[in-house]
Amino acid sequence: MKKIITINRQFGSGGREIAKRLADVLQIAYYDKALINQIAEKTSFSPEFIAEASETMNFQPLVFANTFASNLLSPADTIQIAQTEFIKEIAEKEDCIIVGRCANSILEDTAFKVFIYASDMDTRIERCYVKVPADQDMPRKKMEKQILAVDKQRAKYHSFTTGQEWFDMNNYDLCIDTSKMGVKKAVELIVCGYKLYFAE
Amino acid sequence: MKKIITINRQFGSGGREIAKRLADVLQIAYYDKALINQIAEKTSFSPEFIAEASETMNFQPLVFANTFASNLLSPADTIQIAQTEFIKEIAEKEDCIIVGRCANSILEDTAFKVFIYASDMDTRIERCYVKVPADQDMPRKKMEKQILAVDKQRAKYHSFTTGQEWFDMNNYDLCIDTSKMGVKKAVELIVCGYKLYFAE
Numbered sequence: 001m002k003k004i005i006t007i008n009r010q011f012g013s014g015g016r017e018i019a020k021r022l023a024d025v026l027q028i029a030y031y032d033k034a035l036i037n038q039i040a041e042k043t044s045f046s047p048e049f050i051a052e053a054s055e056t057m058n059f060q061p062l063v064f065a066n067t068f069a070s071n072l073l074s075p076a077d078t079i080q081i082a083q084t085e086f087i088k089e090i091a092e093k094e095d096c097i098i099v100g101r102c103a104n105s106i107l108e109d110t111a112f113k114v115f116i117y118a119s120d121m122d123t124r125i126e127r128c129y130v131k132v133p134a135d136q137d138m139p140r141k142k143m144e145k146q147i148l149a150v151d152k153q154r155a156k157y158h159s160f161t162t163g164q165e166w167f168d169m170n171n172y173d174l175c176i177d178t179s180k181m182g183v184k185k186a187v188e189l190i191v192c193g194y195k196l197y198f199a200e
Numbered sequence: 201m202k203k204i205i206t207i208n209r210q211f212g213s214g215g216r217e218i219a220k221r222l223a224d225v226l227q228i229a230y231y232d233k234a235l236i237n238q239i240a241e242k243t244s245f246s247p248e249f250i251a252e253a254s255e256t257m258n259f260q261p262l263v264f265a266n267t268f269a270s271n272l273l274s275p276a277d278t279i280q281i282a283q284t285e286f287i288k289e290i291a292e293k294e295d296c297i298i299v300g301r302c303a304n305s306i307l308e309d310t311a312f313k314v315f316i317y318a319s320d321m322d323t324r325i326e327r328c329y330v331k332v333p334a335d336q337d338m339p340r341k342k343m344e345k346q347i348l349a350v351d352k353q354r355a356k357y358h359s360f361t362t363g364q365e366w367f368d369m370n371n372y373d374l375c376i377d378t379s380k381m382g383v384k385k386a387v388e389l390i391v392c393g394y395k396l397y398f399a400e
Contacts, residue, residue: 119370169367170319174389175375185396189374192392196385 003028003095003198004111005190006103008158008166011150012124014183015116019099021187026194029096035086042082045075053079080161100154104171105162112197114190115172120179121147173197203228203295203398204311205390206303208358208366211350212324214383215316219299221387226394229296235286242282245275253279280361300354304371305362312397314390315372320379321347373397 005022009015016032023030033047040047053076073081087106090096104113118124125143132138151167158166169175174193176186205222209215216232223230233247240247253276273281287306290296304313318324325343332338351367358366369375374393376386 115369117369167369169315169317169369169375169377172375173377173381175369175372177369177373181373181393181397185399188396189389189393193381193389196388197381199385 001110002091002093003194004091004103004107005097005194006107006111006113007097007099007116008104008114008154008172009099009116010118010124010167011154012128012147013116013118014127014178014186016099017183018116018178018186018190019097021183022190022194023097025187025191026095026097029090029094030099031090031096032099035083035090035098035101038086039079039082042086043078045079049075050079102158102161105158105164108171112194113172113174114193115167115169115175116186117167117175117177118179119177123179201310202291202293203394204291204303204307205297205394206307206311206313207297207299207316208304208314208354208372209299209316210318210324210367211354212328212347213316213318214327214378214386216299217383218316218378218386218390219297221383222390223297225387225391226295226297229290229294230299231290231296232299235283235290235298235301238286239279239282242286243278245279249275250279302358302361305358305364308371312394313372313374314393315367315369315375316386317367317375317377318379319377323379 005019007015007019007022009018019032020030033051036047036050039045039050043050045053083101084106087098087101087103090098091107091110098107098111104111104115107113118127121144124147125140128143128147129138132143155166158164164171174190176189178186181189205219207215207219207222209218219232220230233251236247236250239245239250243250245253283301284306287298287301287303290298291307291310298307298311304311304315307313318327321344324347325340328343328347329338332343355366358364364371374390376389378386381389
């Protein structure tokens with residue numbers, strides 16, 4: 001069986017950076033935007049459309065989507081089915097890290113499921129400010145509002161797609177707060193957990 | 201600064217066993233029942249009364265309890281104040297592990313705060329059955345009901361005492377599901393996290 005790590009993360013928690021570093025340390029494949037491109041190929045939707053799908057579309061739970069009814073499927077359903085199939089395919093093919101896309105639910109019985117969060121909002125705001133151009137005016141309050149809005153959308157997408165709560169530790173094997181731990185230490189801790197989880 | 205690990209845990213998750221094993225591995229002090237005995241000495245209540253306090257009493261939030269009004273304090277308030285003072289005292293004295301008693305909230309800025317849970321109810325039921333005498337009739341449904349009742353009480357006690365949610369990852373640095381990981385691996389993972397958390 002392949003060793004898969006799924007990473008779900010709060011916006012501004014450092015989750016994506018952690019996933020990339022993990023892939024480097026463990027020398028295994030990393031699926032994030034590459035996953036979207038592959039789904040685009042399978043569905044004939046553009047990568048941009050798929051990336052935005054989770055923020056703009058009215059999702060139906062996966063249980064109502066099946067290939068028998070493929071002619072009746074909405075674009076959202078089509079993307080979800082392709083995403084599920086593709087995630088299952090790569091999970092059979094190679095050890096890898098998959099960021100977001102409800103992979104924790106799709107691979108709930110086999111993957112090492114990690115959730116990255118930051119209980120301290122200030123550390124999330126600081127992390128997001130690094131990516132804001134120096135000449136752009138972005139008040140802290142507005143930044144905080146945006147961070148919470150992205151989280152809310154991720155939670156909604158996860159809930160509609162899987163029927164599970166996104167911010168509920170029951171859906172993960174390991175949850176790490178990066179507020180004090182930071183990104184580098186979180187990577188080391190996940191490496192430790194990954195080795196233990198898949199050890200005989 | 202002393203290195204403190206606080207352990208909060210779902211009933212039947214293996215949290216107390218993990219805490220004891222951790223104390224052995226790290227060769228540091230372990231406070232669970234010993235803490236109750238110390239609070240008994242400070243308050244003149246019996247250890248049994250204190251142990252049961254969180255299950256039978258109507259708690260008031262700590263913010264309303266202060267020494268100025270000590271003559272007006274209920275037994276619950278008296279216990280909470282003694283508990284808070286004693287936990288702060290031992291946290292200044294020695295590296296240690298503290299199980300429950302809202303220590304994660306009392307030491308929220310300094311301790312390495314761990315939550316142990318088991319998302320799979322069957323593993324919790326199995327763990328609890330080990331402690332049931334062979335001649336005692338205990339249907340699975342009844343056992344599950346008891347497990348959920350203890351969790352509910354711990355959540356209520358935590359919420360009333362600290363104003364924080366017990367089963368909310370925001371109140372911990374690390375949350376570990378023991379359903380698949382098991383007790384021994386969880387101990388190794390916490391040791392790893394503990395070293396990283398307190399490393400320079």
